Amino acid sequence: MMKRLWFQLHWAFGISAGLVLAVVGLTGAMLSYDDALTRAFSRGVMTVAVRDTPPLPIPELLARVHEAAPDRRVLLMTVTHTPQDAVGVRLSVGDGPRGETYFVDPYSGRMLGRSQADAVFRFIMDVHRFLTVDGVGKQITAAATLLLFVLALSGLYLRWPRRIGNWRAWFHIDLKKRGRPFLWNLHAVIGTVVLVPYLLSATTGLYWSYDWWRGMLFSIAGVAQPVRNKPATLPTRGMQGAGKRAALPDLAATTANEMATAWRSFTEQVPDYTKVYWRPAQKPGGPLQVTWLDTSAPHERAFSRMEVDAASGAIRNEDRYARKTTGGQLMTSIYALHRGSFFGQAGVVVMMLSSLMMPVFFVTGWMLYLDRRKKKRSLAASRPIGARHGPPADARDACAQDGVLIGYASQSGVAEGLAWQTAGMLEGAGVPAQIQPLACIGQGQLGAARRALFIVSTFGDGEPPDSARRFAQQLMNQAMALPALRFAMLSLGDSHYDRFCGFGRKLDGWLRAQGGVAAFDPIEVDRGDPGAWACWQERLGEWLGHPLTVTKPQDGPHFQSWTLVERDLLNPGSIGLPAYHLAFRPPPGARWVAGDLVEVRPRHTAARVGTFLSGSVWACNVAVRVGERETTLGDALRDRVLPSAAPRAGVDLRDWLARLAPLPVREYSIASAGDEGQLMLLVRQIRHHDGTLGLGSGWLTEGAALGERVVMRVRANPGFHGPATARGMILIGNGTGLAGLRAHLAERVAQGQQRNWLIFGERQAAHDSFYDATLRAWQAQGGMVRLDRVYSRDQTPGRYVQDRVREAARDIAAWVARGASIYVCGSLSGMAPAVDAALAEAIGTDALLDLSAQGRYRRDVY
Template identity: 40%
Template sequence: MATLFSGARALVRWTLFQLHWVVGITAGSLLMLIGLSGATLSFEEEWLAALNPGVLSVPQRSTPALTPPQLLAALGPLPAGQTIGTAIFSATPGHSVELLLKTPPGAPKALPLYVDPYSGQLLGTARGQAFFDWVERLHRFLLLPREPGRVAAGILSICLLWLIASGIYLRWPRQPLNWRVWLSFNPRLKGRPFLWALHAVVATWALPAWLLLASTGIYWSFDAVRSTVDGWADVKRAPRMKPEGRNKPEAKAEPAAAPDLSAAWQRFQDTVPAWRELRLRLPERAGGALEILWLAPDAAHERQRNSIQIALDGELKKDQRFAEQSAGKRALAAIYPLHMGRYFGLPVRILMMLSALALPLLGISGWLLYLRRRRQQRDAAAQRKALTPSAGAGDTEEQTILVAWASQSGRAESLALRTAAALQAAGRRVVVKSLAGLAPLELAGYPQALFVVSTFGEGQAPDQARGFAHALEQAELSLADLRFAVLALGNRQYAQFCAFGQRLQASLLQFGASPLQPLTPVCDSEPQALEPWFQGLSRFGVAADTLDRLAPAEVAPIWQDWQLQQRDLLNPGSSGEPLFELSLLPASAAALPAWQPGALAQIQPQHPPLLVEAFLRAHGFDPQQRCQHAGTTRSLAEWFATSVLPASCVAGDVAALLQQIEPLPPRAYSIASIREDGVLQLIVRQRHHAGGMGLASGFLTAHCPLGGTLALRLQPNPAFSVSLESRPCVFIGNGSGIAGLRGLLRERVRHGLGDNWLVFGERQRASDSLCASEFDHWIARGLLELDRVFSRDAEGAYVQDFLRQQAPRLRALLERGAVIHVCGSLQGMAAGVDALLAELLGQDGVAALAAQGRYRRDVY
């Protein structure tokens, strides 16, 4: 049942993602227009005032402005037989009177006329008003006829609500109360991480405004929605007139002949002593009443209108105050000013405009993400096609160059593809293969082969190349016709640096193959060591400019400053060494960079400050002396905090001391969190030895203060990636290996994937039940089965021993296609698990499991 539920969750998420981008690139393109036009209308009055000096306002005068009766009398007849529908007066000195003209049925809307409030002189129409009217029709009706346009705009509002809801679901983090996850953004990001962060974070900021804009748009667009809401507010409206109804000729009313408004105006002044704006609706027939809609000086918004009707003889017919209306009617009156952002003043108005502009920004970023994904898919397909010789090619098989790779972190594969691309640019026929899919016997079919291989752990082949390495050891080959070169990747921290590459070279020589050049060993932190490899490609006709582009392309991940936010002891009272959970964030308080679950964090360790100071003073140096080295100025203490302390040095000779600077090798740790958690977490064991605490673990768990900064860079680890398929996953680990496993489990749980079995070993149940509350929560949800194994408790056992007892269950899961993840110590646990799998499957079976990507390890 849990498997079906998790599979359904994964299907729902995939479906939502597909619908999100389909709606985004269709309706989202029109929503860009809606947002841009809405932002344009936000400050329509201010734009028109700037474009029309002397029309929308006139210079203030010492004489008082004309009263409405005086102004209408002084105005005289309008041109072309136009008639006034509404006259809008403002109490602001110098503000022109606006005349809204009556429009015959079926005729285009007439532009307002403006009148000098002091003289009654007609000032004409406002320049730009026609443009803003066009923008309003675009915004409200998409330039369609009124009724279908209104419905289309409502459908777009529904699409916006869908994009909001699906976007929240797809982005929902594990720690939803962490504001940094939702709102922080790192402008230094590049490429897809930048676009994704821009798309997600800007949408989150604009979300409240979008909800308001979409809901009000739906209210105006659909009669059923509007009548329902009006019913809740106890408001009754006349039915909307059908489009054809507006084109029917109306009965002509007898026009009023220049009515005298003096008595009515005097009654209004007696009734309303102060006002901010008023709208006069003139009587349509003789004997009709003057209707005035007016705003009080303290009105909160432009729709908070009071209504009064006065007969021409001064008799008060109706006096309805806004404050006396029902709460529902007052709420409905606030919809328009809320939609326009005018309810709460200029700051909110600006925010609403920016939220409207976020729609085209989100549309553009969404399109760029979509096009980038499509381009990457096309590029990958083209690269595979380009790197696969087509049938019937002019070159013969004897001219083909094999480029073979074996990678744990993905770096070897990347270098192999770049090598193959350079060869193809030179017109050479190339075949690129992983050692996981290559049999040693196939090597005899190639005249030349280039191997790019990494070494895993203490001299081992990468997991996916174990089958090839084992078969090569057992093979009997004659490779006298093969010429080869080996690029060996490794880490100098390990005693057996580049051991697999060296063994591969030795085996090829043993089978009679001839080297094209000496083995090229490269450490992770020495990208410049690649130059001999790329220069060696010149023998295949690779041009010099191509080589110049290749060598600088190998750039190590960027070091960035991170801040230690929190450090928690996970195993108080344990008989083992302390185990700490560390929480880190970028020091700049920007958004987290992206990483894939299972990735590593490389830390630049530092000596304890007192140790560095004691060393420098013991050799006659001032720790605070500022010195320049490699173009950077730092104190001696800062230089040697991250440098190997020299075994010997000349006392007081600063120049000679600086020449001995050798950076401390970085230390890699499994990341225990996922990006959606809003924080990068590590789980670090505080190591102790005869000389004290371990260098890196001591720095992280003791010497680096809370709030202190450290250098960190993210390192991909594709060989330990998470499976997001609806298949069983087995997670095996011990000690601080819980870090890498927890990151993978969090990602599976985030996607609603169950069928997860965690087998984890530590010392004692009482003190070493790590992450208990989190795992218990997943167990309660049916997403995790957990077996803890404690070696120091009564009847204690080790992980590999427990798994041997569970061999039938493990075999059954493997038959169902299970993926096995192992994280923890290579000696003991990981080696024992490897031996157990060999017992169950045989060495060839384990190699096949790894080649299929179903045996993924992060061991140390």
């Protein structure tokens, strides 16, 4: 919960302050070498040719400046010990305390003008400090700098790895990643590298923003905060001489003798200066203020200060940098700390590069945020409005009287989609409908219903979908009086299983036994048969007395060509069948999330078709027409179920091909998150008794060549999508079931959700450690709290995943109590029921049924 809160704060502050911080960072980097660049672009203004004659005395230079600008006050004079440097004088603008810097030839006293480069960098400084809008701009940059503290520290907290001593977890940028994982990796690693510079920049930058912050720094340093000198102001109203301006500080007002005395007194005390700043007395008769750098100064802001009495040359309030306490030196060096020069040139470079990274954070942070928003919108848009907001109260009342209750039970999302499509047809015909998963339908709602539709699928061999297990085991084991209920049943299944539509038939029988009356015989859909769907619409319209708009079942995305770019054998030497990692480059617009499936249209190999046609009168290269496409006989046969014999001579090939059924699609769990840039599969070869490979696995692992296009499409599988919250996730699986679990791990690691526990089983650790490097890296980075792997053939007697679940029963129960979800992926026979039984022992049968109903126990088994 705490991590979730900090994650929300991190991105909220990041997107609100990111642009300001990007501007501040970019301008800060530009100011890193402003002095050197200004001098380089200001030759003839800031620098002069060295003469044989000595420079003019300071009093005379001041006199020359006063002659050239008699109406302007000299607010500051900068003199260096370098003979080629011009003298800088800051001349007042109007009556304000601010001024413009001009340069004077120290040998002739001639005004050289202003540095255009200096004006540019002063503008950049204004952008850096207050976005050129004094007042409100200063408050904006100050607030953004305060948020930089929160961003830096919360970012560190969010990515804190489990093993803090692993340098790869902190500093490794994985260039193989694509999409969101790469952006997150780049964002997090760079954030770690620049964390200390950013904290230093923020700490020192706020010195100029808030008085309370400045006072806090002085208190921490153990130094008394100096009183700031303020320029003279206009006299208050009512004083004698009101309406006349008070005398404002002007260095040129100092007499030549006074200035000479002050200069002589200073140089006697400080003969080895490199740069000295002279400021006028703040009040008539007051001392001149002198700030200087010694030749031993460690950086450009290691200032020493004194006051010199202009009349007598007496030194007052001398404060040398070398004699300060450590805290005093740090407070004097705030600017040098801010730009990094306190640590030498290496520090300047580090701070400059860190500042340049700020726009990178802004861009990557916004890309991650927009991608996250886009996925949330896509997920929300994929469900009808009623699913997001629920039916209004009046609709629920209508359903109880004249409307229709629609209950669905779906494992992979097909039944749910048909339920929403049915509800849409009823609403279009003016029949109010309330749609609910069976898990949310209780005895009271079912007893109050007058008309109900049930659209349910059968999972495995006659079992209910996971979400309907509690309904089946609790409600359907009770006796209810439903004499007023009229219902219709649409049951989905696969006739390859012995108990075809087993759950639908069981539900139909139970409803009849409770007194419910079927409006018409159940309609059973075998593997998505469109004819059954059309029959459902027709019979439904007849029963309700409202003709329905006939529609086709929503078939999802179209099949597209995906390029096979990687294929690696993951278990060489294993006693099990070969298992391959496959990666495909997606076509434009392809999207998926963890838990989704991919449907593959396999093909026969050209060699297989050639063998089939061998001995026939027909050759593979015979031209044929299939639909609107011209192709060859061999290519057309690669997509069809081959009959027992090749076509005879004289047969109409077009008609003969039209009678051949297309090859069935094969379905696989996707092993990668959508942001990884590639769609990954983990496929184990299937071998028949005659040694031939399975249709789908053979095509993917041997038939298709690298670089070849494979026809596939993503099918949404909402029944195995990740939990809506960032709470813990226990992932359990075996064999190639690791594919679906790996996708969830990749997605959660990329989102910074680290409370993940993987329990995985295979045969031998030496050969069957699928994705070992990736799993270990995630664990080292803190992406997995726990990783338990069980290898059945490495010990006697063999231990399996379900055994590890039983051993960890207490920990699993604790995770579930803290809100964790359980996801199982792998083989339906053996592993899935055994793990189900072990989980029931660990947390209780009723608790496991409740988790299923809540969507916290989900399975993708096959």
